Amino acid sequence: MSDNLYELLSGRFPADPQAPCFILRDGTSIGYGALADGAARAAALMARRGVKPGDRVVLKAEKSPQSVMAYLATLMAGAVFVPLNTAYTAAETEYFLADAEPALVLTDPVVFLAEAAGVGPLAAPVPRAADDLASIIYTSGTTGRSKGAMLSHGNLAANALALHAAWGFSSDDVLLHALPIFHVHGLFVAMHCAFLSGAPMVWLDKFEDAAVIEALPRATVMMGVPTFYTRLLANPAFTRETASHMRLFISGSAPLLESTFAEFEARTGHRILERYGMSEAVIITTNPLEGERVPGSVGFPLPGVELRVAGGETGVIQIRGPSVFSGYWRMPEKTAEEFTKDGFFITGDVGRRDPDGRVWISGRAKDLVISGGFNVYPKEVEMVLDELPGIVESAVIGAPHPDFGEGVVAVVIGQGEEGAVIASAREKLAAFKAPKRVFFVDELPRNTMGKVQKNLLRERYADAFS
Ligand code: AMP
Numbered sequence: 001m002s003d004n005l006y007e008l009l010s011g012r013f014p015a016d017p018q019a020p021c022f023i024l025r026d027g028t029s030i031g032y033g034a035l036a037d038g039a040a041r042a043a044a045l046m047a048r049r050g051v052k053p054g055d056r057v058v059l060k061a062e063k064s065p066q067s068v069m070a071y072l073a074t075l076m077a078g079a080v081f082v083p084l085n086t087a088y089t090a091a092e093t094e095y096f097l098a099d100a101e102p103a104l105v106l107t108d109p110v111v112f113l114a115e116a117a118g119v120g121p122l123a124a125p126v127p128r129a130a131d132d133l134a135s136i137i138y139t140s141g142t143t144g145r146s147k148g149a150m151l152s153h154g155n156l157a158a159n160a161l162a163l164h165a166a167w168g169f170s171s172d173d174v175l176l177h178a179l180p181i182f183h184v185h186g187l188f189v190a191m192h193c194a195f196l197s198g199a200p201m202v203w204l205d206k207f208e209d210a211a212v213i214e215a216l217p218r219a220t221v222m223m224g225v226p227t228f229y230t231r232l233l234a235n236p237a238f239t240r241e242t243a244s245h246m247r248l249f250i251s252g253s254a255p256l257l258e259s260t261f262a263e264f265e266a267r268t269g270h271r272i273l274e275r276y277g278m279s280e281a282v283i284i285t286t287n288p289l290e291g292e293r294v295p296g297s298v299g300f301p302l303p304g305v306e307l308r309v310a311g312g313e314t315g316v317i318q319i320r321g322p323s324v325f326s327g328y329w330r331m332p333e334k335t336a337e338e339f340t341k342d343g344f345f346i347t348g349d350v351g352r353r354d355p356d357g358r359v360w361i362s363g364r365a366k367d368l369v370i371s372g373g374f375n376v377y378p379k380e381v382e383m384v385l386d387e388l389p390g391i392v393e394s395a396v397i398g399a400p401h402p403d404f405g406e407g408v409v410a411v412v413i414g415q416g417e418e419g420a421v422i423a424s425a426r427e428k429l430a431a432f433k434a435p436k437r438v439f440f441v442d443e444l445p446r447n448t449m450g451k452v453q454k455n456l457l458r459e460r461y462a463d464a465f466s
Helices: 005-010 032-048 065-076 090-100 109-116 153-166 184-197 209-218 226-234 258-268 332-337 378-387 418-428 454-460
Strands: 020-023 029-031 056-059 080-083 104-106 133-138 148-152 175-177 201-203 221-224 248-251 273-278 282-286 306-309 315-320 345-353 359-364 369-371 374-376 391-401 405-414 437-441
Touching (some): 056 065, 133 153, 148 153, 184 201, 184 221, 221 226, 369 405, 374 378, 378 418, 418 437
Parallel strands (some): 080 133, 405 437
Antiparallel strands (some): 020 029, 315 345
16 A cells, blocks of 8 residues: 555545445435546546646636545546635636646536546556645735645645544544535545545535535534634524534634634534644644633644744744645745744744643734734734624724834724724723724625635725824
8 A cells, every 4th residue: 555645535435335425415425436436537537638646637616526536536646636716817827827837727527527437447546655745735825926835645644534533533424515625624624534434425515504504414513614603603594403413513714703602502502613724734733522622722733743832922833743734836945934944834823822732823923913013913902802892703904004103903893983992992902902993894805714814904904094
């Protein structure tokens, strides 16, 4: 056996080829046998089209079982899987294609798989070493050029096995899969846990609260971004009853508000398990399955992950471990800048650790506001604002200020009056931390993974003090 990730995954597929892998909305299912067969034929077709081990295969397509077959086929062929967000414009896509130089670009995996059905299956996965590349994931790139995080077969295998154990997955589980599959969350975190258990997935093309509520009674585990949970809570049809069959709700990719955690527990009795990860390392920390899931904390590093906070009590988080990527595709200088001499990756997330090792994230280093020479951690201000009556959620940014360099600006969802919010914040926060301007909005800009796009807010409110 080689270290090809596909060998590990397919080795756990159920013996019965009819055992369901994808349970579709119309009630039909696609079995694990069909998944493996589709992947093996697509791998053979890729080879026939000239894809060689190490070549990149780009997939830019809607979520479908055939997209998953194309992913597994790429692993089998020993090639490197490069998923692209379907929302990318033509100009953006061109950049990625020029950067990745793929041997094959798939935009219609359904057609590709139909063609592959006429091709004999690849007999066995191409042998790979643990440090051979399996995938390149382009980071969302809110500043500067988007970078391709290089993940190896060994990186992905180590993380999948650690998560499978940490979250207690078994063949009795049914995973509700409503995430996109161009991002590590839906592609690796969710699917690998199901594959390693040979467990079925209730397969939804996208998150839609009514469809999820309908599907929940058939599932045991759901993985989501925080907005999935707030949208479920906003639907009165989401009840304790709907969630009663569930074993576990997991959240990540963006911070879960403590109020969402509390409301979810009050409604369903379930304490959402929050974990923290990124494209460059897949999952880094998780709250425990057994033991205390503390709202606002992202839990403990996974076994094998070393995590430290640079410089003082609160600082930039650095990590080292088996799932940490080897660098950015064709960016050796950028890669060198983001690793320490002793091999830790500088995540760019600011956080702290309790004496017992529990980790708390307070935001991205680049979102830090420096006002009058003082550091303001947006999360600290957001937590105070979120507690005020009438405020549902807030995002704190810095805007250019004639006296202070940057001034603290709060963009909030809710009802209220600017002066009153500022006055209430001043009761709890030092003057330099309290917002100097407050803007009320109906919605915060978010990307598909539910992350608030602070770069857009900074642009939008750049004139707040002029
Ligand atoms: P991406 O590479 O697109 O998955 O983005 C990774 C970033 O998402 C991390 O560096 C964090 O800033 C953020 N993130 C992921 N999970 C969490 C979490 N549970 N709490 C706070 N931030 C998170």
